[in-house]
Amino acid sequence: MESFLQPVADLFGPLWVVVWTLVKIIAIVAPLMGAVAYMTLAERKVIGFMQVRIGPNRAGPFGLLQPVADGLKLLFKEIIAPTRASKSLFFLGPVLAIAPALAAWAVVPFSDGLVLANVNAGLLFLMAITSLEVYGVIISGWASNSKYAMLGTLRAAAQMVSYELSLGFALICVLMVSGSLNLTEIVTGQGEGYFASMGLGILSWNWLSLLPMFGVFFISGIAETNRAPFDVVEGESEIVAGHMIEYSGMSFAIFFLAEYANMILVSVLTTVFFLGGWLSPVGFLPDGIWWLLAKAAFLLFVFLWVRATFPRFRYDQIMRLGWKVFIPLCLFWVFVLGIWIMSPLSIWK
Amino acid sequence: MDLSFPTLCFYLFSAILVFAGLRVITSRNPVHAVLHLVLAFFTSGMIWMLMQAEFLAIAIVLIYIGAVMVLFLFVVMMLDMNVDRMREGFWRYLPVGLVVAAIMVAEMAVVLNGHYFSGVTLQPSPLTDGSLSNTRELAKIIFTDYAYPFELASLILLVAMIAAVMLTHRRRESARRIDPAQQIAVKARDRLVIHSVAPEKADVVTSAQQEESAK
Numbered sequence: 198m199e200s201f202l203q204p205v206a207d208l209f210g211p212l213w214v215v216v217w218t219l220v221k222i223i224a225i226v227a228p229l230m231g232a233v234a235y236m237t238l239a240e241r242k243v244i245g246f247m248q249v250r251i252g253p254n255r256a257g258p259f260g261l262l263q264p265v266a267d268g269l270k271l272l273f274k275e276i277i278a279p280t281r282a283s284k285s286l287f288f289l290g291p292v293l294a295i296a297p298a299l300a301a302w303a304v305v306p307f308s309d310g311l312v313l314a315n316v317n318a319g320l321l322f323l324m325a326i327t328s329l330e331v332y333g334v335i336i337s338g339w340a341s342n343s344k345y346a347m348l349g350t351l352r353a354a355a356q357m358v359s360y361e362l363s364l365g366f367a368l369i370c371v372l373m374v375s376g377s378l379n380l381t382e383i384v385t386g387q388g389e390g391y392f393a394s395m396g397l398g399i400l401s402w403n404w405l406s407l408l409p410m411f412g413v414f415f416i417s418g419i420a421e422t423n424r425a426p427f428d429v430v431e432g433e434s435e436i437v438a439g440h441m442i443e444y445s446g447m448s449f450a451i452f453f454l455a456e457y458a459n460m461i462l463v464s465v466l467t468t469v470f471f472l473g474g475w476l477s478p479v480g481f482l483p484d485g486i487w488w489l490l491a492k493a494a495f496l497l498f499v500f501l502w503v504r505a506t507f508p509r510f511r512y513d514q515i516m517r518l519g520w521k522v523f524i525p526l527c528l529f530w531v532f533v534l535g536i537w538i539m540s541p542l543s544i545w546k
Numbered sequence: 547m548d549l550s551f552p553t554l555c556f557y558l559f560s561a562i563l564v565f566a567g568l569r570v571i572t573s574r575n576p577v578h579a580v581l582h583l584v585l586a587f588f589t590s591g592m593i594w595m596l597m598q599a600e601f602l603a604i605a606i607v608l609i610y611i612g613a614v615m616v617l618f619l620f621v622v623m624m625l626d627m628n629v630d631r632m633r634e635g636f637w638r639y640l641p642v643g644l645v646v647a648a649i650m651v652a653e654m655a656v657v658l659n660g661h662y663f664s665g666v667t668l669q670p671s672p673l674t675d676g677s678l679s680n681t682r683e684l685a686k687i688i689f690t691d692y693a694y695p696f697e698l699a700s701l702i703l704l705v706a707m708i709a710a711v712m713l714t715h716r717r718r719e720s721a722r723r724i725d726p727a728q729q730i731a732v733k734a735r736d737r738l739v740i741h742s743v744a745p746e747k748a749d750v751v752t753s754a755q756q757e758e759s760a761k
Contacts, residue, residue: 286581317679321604328612332584335616339577339623351620358616378681517726 221313225302233457234264240501247505274446279342282443286340291444291451294333298458301326305465306381308475308486319380320372323466324365327421331357333455334430338440349439352512353423353430359519360420366527367414370407371470373534374545384474388484390544396480402473406544409530411471413523415496418463420515422456425504429512464496465489472496552596559596563589576622584615601681 206213238253238260245252253260278287304319306312316322331354338350372378375386392400404411420427431439441452468474468489475489510518538545566586573579587610595603688696 283575283577286577316600318600318604318681321601321608321681325604325607325612328608331612331616335619335623336581347623350623354616354620358613361612378679513724514726 218313225313226299229299229302229458229461230454232461233454234268236457236461236497237267237453238264239497240504243498243501244505247502268450271446271450276444276446276448279443282342283340286336287443288448290333290337290340290440291448291455292333293336294330295451295455295458297326297329297333298455298462301462304380305462305469306384306474307489309381309385309484311486312381315379315381318378320368320378320383323380324361324368327364327462328361330421330455330459333452334440337444337452341440341443343443345436345438345442346440348436349430349442352436353440356423356427356430356515356519357421359516360417360523363413363417363519363523363527364421366524366531367407367410367417368470369531370410370527370534371403373531373538374403374406376545380469384469384476387473388476393480397478398473398476398480399478402471402476404471407471407530407534409526411467413527414471415463415467415499417519417523418467419500419503420519422459422463424456424460424500426507426510427515428509429515460497460500461493464493464500467496468492556593556596559589559593563593576625577619580615580619580622583618584611587611587615598680601684 206217209216241263242252242260253263256262256266278284301323303313304316304322306315334353334357335350338346338353341347371383375383377383377386387402388398390401392398423430429435431437431441436442441449444452472492473488475484475486477484477488537543563586566582566589569582570579570586573582587606591603591606591611594606
């Protein structure tokens with residue numbers, strides 16, 4: 198690979214670093230966009246199956262061309278900015294929504310060594326980048342000059358800031374047991390331990406030792422991405438589509454892409470932090486990126502499963518769950534974990 | 547002059563930072579001003595990143611931009627500010643503002659020219675020699691050498707947080723409250739009564755037959 202690329206590298210000279218990084222970024226973003234497109238189809242098919250319907254089946258075999266058709270439709274629609282809207286901010290909103298959803302992928306390790314930027318403070322970087330996601334919602338809601346959009350924004354901002362806390366606390370627990378902020382080290386650390394040496398790696402992963410935090414992280418992830426049952430931000434039956442109500446065509450499509458990219462991100466991050474990333478669940482099967490993809494795909498299915506199963510939470514119930522259930526639970530667990538790690542019973546030596 | 551890539555980045559970020567800072571005070575729209583302040587914080591974080599202070603850089607993005615500025619933006623969005631009325635007192639307050647600005651410039655000049663500060667910033671500190679993680683080293687120092695000041699600072703922050711909650715928390719007597727435990731404990735029979743009603747099938751049939759025979 199190195200010798201093959203050397204002539205190309207010489208051609209670009211000092212710019213090669215930039216070119217090669219851009220190639221790597223495209224190698225991550227292009228499959229991600231494909232996954233987002235087919236996630237929309239999978240969502241409609243899976244929920245259709247759960248509600249004993251067929252789902253989209255007209256465009257192409259089994260409806261496989263449906264995402265392409267939807268994309269083309271959105272591409273050709275006119276983008277209308279509302280009167281007296283703040284034009285520049287109105288179009289900045291979708292950009293700020295999707296930018297963090299893509300930037301966070303820079304530190305996600307897909308396999309051992311297969312990562313765009315293997316930074317030491319990867320976990321902190323992720324928390325910082327995901328905390329920027331709320332700006333897309335706030336700016337688009339305010340710039341739309343619409344009451345519905347403003348209501349959606351108020352709900353979204355409060356909800357996303359609240360659940361970021363419990364996400365952060367769950368990550369602190371992961372940090373405590375792995376002793377590293379580097380995502381690759383967090384994954385490799387899960388492959389060591391009593392069960393892993395017996396060939397049962399699946400029991401050594403963080404999900405078992407940090408079981409309450411695993412639940413808190415995934416549920417907070419659902420709330421953070423504003424998905425059902427925490428989707429009061431865009432509750433169709435009350436405030437129509439929340440902050441996205443005034444957007445049409447591609448500007449709406451970008452919000453849609455951001456939401457699904459965030460779902461995939463939360464699934465992959467849950468896999469990396471709690472389900473052993475690319476590690477194989479049993480000793481006799483080889484590790485590899487396919488394990489990461491399979492685990493993330495299962496968690497994405499859980500996203501859809503949850504949406505088809507649970508009714509929407511009331512807004513005060515969402516806030517109560519975040520502040521009065523998750524945060525005390527997290528604080529308690531940080532305390533317990535600290536004692537556990539320092540005690541002779543610690544399993545993370 | 548050395549024009550390496552980090553130097554170029556520094557000048558670019560500094561230009562953005564100065565521009566954003568100026569827009570914060572010149573922007574006519576308060577929301578635009580707050581967003582420029584966000585940009586200023588982000589860019590200063592990037593400058594810290596250039597100085598290899600990765601923890602500080604990420605912390606300003608996480609805490610200031612991710613939490614503090616969101617609430618700031620929230621408040622500014624909710625207030626219907628009349629910018630023209632706020633500008634009325636410009637000439638009256640200008641002398642006071644200039645005095646404050648002069649004091650700030652003088653203080654910064656004293657600090658930057660002082661011999662305690664000179665030369666310390668430009669050379670990389672021994673902690674960031676590349677092999678060690680800046681975050682890890684910072685944590686080691688904070689929790690060993692500076693453990694007491696750190697604990698004291700966190701205690702003060704905690705007290706401030708509790709005080710803020712206590713100041714704003716008031717229990718209104720007229721407010722209606724919901725007890726979630728009670729809500730969850732509700733059974734179907736508490737809300738729904740099923741009555742069995744005697745069937746009226748025979749009557750319906752006969753009335754239909756009567757209608758038919760009437761035709």
